[in-house]
Amino acid sequence: MPDSPTHGLTITDVRSRDYRGRLTHPFVTARRSVEEVIGLLVEVELDDGTVGHGSAAETLAVTGESVESMRAVIHGPVAEALTAGPVACGLRGRTDAVAAACTGNTSAKAAVDVALHDAWARRLGVPLAEALGGDTSTLLRTDMTIGLAAPEAMARAAVSAFEDGFTVLKVKLGRDWRADLDRLRAVHDAVPDAEFRLDANQGWDPKSAVRIIRAIQDAHIPLQLVEQPVSKHDLRGLASVTAAVDVPIMADEAVNSPRDAFEIARSGAADVLNIKLAKCGGIGHAMAIADVAHAAGLPCMIGAMMEPRVSITAAAHVAAAHPAITLVDLDSAEWIDEPAPAGGYALRGDRLHLSHTPGLGFGPTATEGMER
Numbered sequence: 001m002p003d004s005p006t007h008g009l010t011i012t013d014v015r016s017r018d019y020r021g022r023l024t025h026p027f028v029t030a031r032r033s034v035e036e037v038i039g040l041l042v043e044v045e046l047d048d049g050t051v052g053h054g055s056a057a058e059t060l061a062v063t064g065e066s067v068e069s070m071r072a073v074i075h076g077p078v079a080e081a082l083t084a085g086p087v088a089c090g091l092r093g094r095t096d097a098v099a100a101a102c103t104g105n106t107s108a109k110a111a112v113d114v115a116l117h118d119a120w121a122r123r124l125g126v127p128l129a130e131a132l133g134g135d136t137s138t139l140l141r142t143d144m145t146i147g148l149a150a151p152e153a154m155a156r157a158a159v160s161a162f163e164d165g166f167t168v169l170k171v172k173l174g175r176d177w178r179a180d181l182d183r184l185r186a187v188h189d190a191v192p193d194a195e196f197r198l199d200a201n202q203g204w205d206p207k208s209a210v211r212i213i214r215a216i217q218d219a220h221i222p223l224q225l226v227e228q229p230v231s232k233h234d235l236r237g238l239a240s241v242t243a244a245v246d247v248p249i250m251a252d253e254a255v256n257s258p259r260d261a262f263e264i265a266r267s268g269a270a271d272v273l274n275i276k277l278a279k280c281g282g283i284g285h286a287m288a289i290a291d292v293a294h295a296a297g298l299p300c301m302i303g304a305m306m307e308p309r310v311s312i313t314a315a316a317h318v319a320a321a322h323p324a325i326t327l328v329d330l331d332s333a334e335w336i337d338e339p340a341p342a343g344g345y346a347l348r349g350d351r352l353h354l355s356h357t358p359g360l361g362f363g364p365t366a367t368e369g370m371e372r
Helices: 069-086 091-100 106-124 151-163 179-188 208-220 235-242 258-267 281-298 309-319
Strands: 013-028 033-045 051-057 145-146 168-172 195-199 224-226 250-251 270-274 300-303 323-327 345-348 351-354
Touching: 013 069, 033 069, 051 106, 051 309, 069 091, 069 106, 091 106, 091 281, 106 281, 106 309, 145 151, 151 168, 151 179, 168 179, 179 195, 179 208, 208 224, 208 235, 224 309, 235 250, 235 258, 258 281, 270 281, 270 309, 281 300, 281 309, 309 323, 309 345, 309 351
Parallel strands: 145 168, 168 195, 195 224, 224 250, 250 270, 270 300, 300 323
Antiparallel strands: 013 033, 033 051, 345 351
8 A cells, every 4th residue: 555755644633423324124144133224424634634434333243342432442542543643654654553543443443444545545636446556447246135034035035136136145044054945945946047145144053054055055056155154263163164065165254354364264264255344444454354365365255244335335445456356245335225425336236336536436525414
């Protein structure tokens, strides 16, 4: 991430506002059920008036953060670290300061990290993907998630998504392997021409995971991959599933840092890595995870929590900037019932088209009116 010597980032203000967005329908996984997204919209202002935008969603079940804890971190140790640094400090120095400001709190850090990257690219006058070495002309094909429900309900949701142009469906499973097989059969019968990614959200033990994946193959249901079938703490079990089946296995909850990526690659625990900014703390660490995967010959997916459009746009720019990221799972903003801010990206069918304007491609007041 090059910094021009004339473009040190002097921070004059860090602001946040509460955010609340109702979902068009509940988001259900093996771990949680969500009906609305609550979080923070974050702005970082530079000394020349440039404003960068970021956002963070409350994800107690994943990162352990609440709106209150994120607000305390952003306006406490993170803001202090940003404003206390040397005047000529560039992007790397500022993002390192955010990462070192406190332990954990990755969603809060990611929101500020994204805002810093947005401000940096805006000041350079180029889209963030280009500032990171990529290209905004890259068309990103996202999937659409089918939440965990009764087989008939999941089949109806799959038909609706397929008719909207989403030919790759991410199907949530993970409560009981026999019932999960019935759910997937119903979805496949409803949309036999779709491609499927399964996400168990750590819901199976290793033996059950192997059993259901083999049963799916015996039923001739084609799978692109299976995501985090077992506990994030059980790398040995994850490796045993990866070795036992032909379907690519993707690590998600087990990947929170470049060190995690290295250990998974070293031990052969997974075939694919899922990168999420809120898990790893921002764009710098996301790019580092992708670097480790690239060196190990592992492809990556870029994903997200149930997050608003600003966060999804940032993840899309990362996907457009790194060659290791070949899969995209960035549908969550489409679940939120809110007026979309101008800019960022346009979704046409299942393709994300990034804006060619500086930074994340939002106007200077992108987050105004989004708060509740």
